[in-house]
Ligand SMILES: Nc1ncnc2c1ncn2[C@@H]1O[C@H](COP(=O)(O)OP(=O)(O)OP(=O)(O)O)[C@@H](O)[C@H]1O
């Protein structure tokens with residue numbers, strides 16, 4: 227049987243010459259959760275729009291459940307669900323009515339739709355608000371309703387374009403659990419895009435990193451992190467002018483030393499940070515170098531992202547960084 | 560197909576009943592026109608009874624018993640036009656709010672989306688017209704008001720022709736304005752176009768003024784205006800008329816042609832706007 231999604235050299239250049247997606251080839255297996263990670267403007271929405279028949283590719287080809295997305299868009303639409311990045315709900319209707327309309331447009335009878343809608347609303351914690359107009363919903367409630375709109379017809383393949391945008395930490399954790407549940411109980415294949423490294427890390431079986439319309443690296447989160455093979459230690463001398471390169475490079479287990487522009491900090495890749503930290507403290511003491519700080523980092527997708535794109539992820543998308551778990555987030559749109 | 564169609568129909572209806580002032584305006588507008596414009600503006604009263612002028616007016620009305628009766632039937636076309644004028648705004652707002660994109664992502668046939676909106680909006684443009692006729696008839700029983708007097712023997716076929724003419728008129732106007740909703744992206748452009756079309760459609764018809772009093776070039780335009788055709792069908796059936804060049808069925812065929820043209824245009828333009836870019 228064919229894969230859930232396959233695309234070959236898929237690309238889109240908008241009229242006017244913006245090359246949003248240059249050439250993407252990938253395949254998503256049935257039942258897989260596939261994460262698509264990239265900063266603003268990387269081409270995530272454009273790619274998802276081509277796969278969900280909303281945008282015509284200018285290059286290459288794509289199949290969803292073995293069906294060509296350009297030739298048979300209607301058959302593809304029957305099998306997939308889509309959660310848009312932007313809001314698509316009708317404010318004048320209630321949450322339940324919104325889902326009823328979508329179920330109807332997917333050809334479900336009211337009798338088939340009713341129990342599914344009830345279940346989806348309950349599961350998304352919208353049971354009590356179900357019969358209120360969407361205009362009275364908070365940003366997080368709207369977002370959850372959007373997720374409901376993508377799955378009410380029980381698609382076999384679900385596309386999520388930044389599904390947790392604007393959700394608070396509980397909302398995000400609840401959503402992750404729901405996505406895992408959809409996969410394990412319904413066997414749904416899930417393709418999601420995200421800015422959030424931790425989301426891709428937590429949820430995906432495989433991750434592709436995309437930037438400027440190009441897939442730079444693909445693999446499981448673990449494999450991507452292991453491909454770096456190293457922990458990272460950040461060493462900061464009190465005197466930023468002090469050159470520590472040769473001192474650090476001489477310590478055991480060090481594979482690279484990377485002075486960071488401007489702030490005098492050194493990024494040192496080491497085999498094991500646990501034994502490196504006491505060693506660097508002793509060595510600096512001996513050399514009379516005063517340290518302002520030493521921090522260790524287990525490799526994260528951040529590091530992978532940096533290595534792959536040559537720039538720090540968070541510099542790009544600080545505003546969108548997730549609120550650390552345990553703190554109270556603001557409920558934004 | 561029918562399920563998707565019914566779904567769109569239900570959505571339109573839900574949205575409509577949620578806005579009481581919108582619903583209310585459908586009742587109030589026809590009454591206001593009949594009361595204010597219709598009562599004040601009686602061409603026949605410009606002359607004393609029996610004077611040459613009043614005879615002339617009677618003749619120009621082609622058999623309508625008085626100007627109010629002539630006007631009340633023309634109001635049907637006017638009310639239908641007014642009620643259909645904003646049919647396209649729903650589509651326009653759906654596009655701006657992402658609702659249109661969401662509907663496009665479903666497998667629902669594009670024609671079902673268009674047909675659902677067309678049916679509901681045409682229906683809601685048609686019934687206020689009948690309401691207007693009903694009110695005008697009821698005025699006959701109100702002291703101090705002129706009412707619509709129709710001939711005592713309106714045949715069943717005649718009544719059916721009146722209903723068919725109104726239905727076709729509502730259908731074509733709604734299809735036209737829905738098309739603008741699909742084609743345009745800016746609210747200003749939409750309102751600009753509707754206010755541009757509104758008065759010319761009305762004033763190049765015989766809905767408010769007898770055709771015979773117009774300059775000849777305008778008479779030609781008026782003859783092809785669907786609002787005139789609908790009014791002709793109704794007046795020929797409701798009044799003991801004389802002087803119409805064709806029987807109602809000819810005007811009905813003309814209305815059918817107009818409706819076919821504008822509905823096809825709407826189908827084409829909606830499909831084009833729903834097509835994958
Ligand atoms: N309709 C369009 N016409 C022209 N350029 C477009 C169009 N849509 C998107 N682009 C451009 O294509 C590029 C990719 O956009 P896209 O929306 O796919 O990014 P994204 O990865 O989803 O970003 P974000 O995280 O901000 O949602 C951007 O440079 C954008 O300006």
Ligand SMILES: [Mg+2]
Pocket residue numbers: 270271272311387
């Ligand atoms: Mg996007």
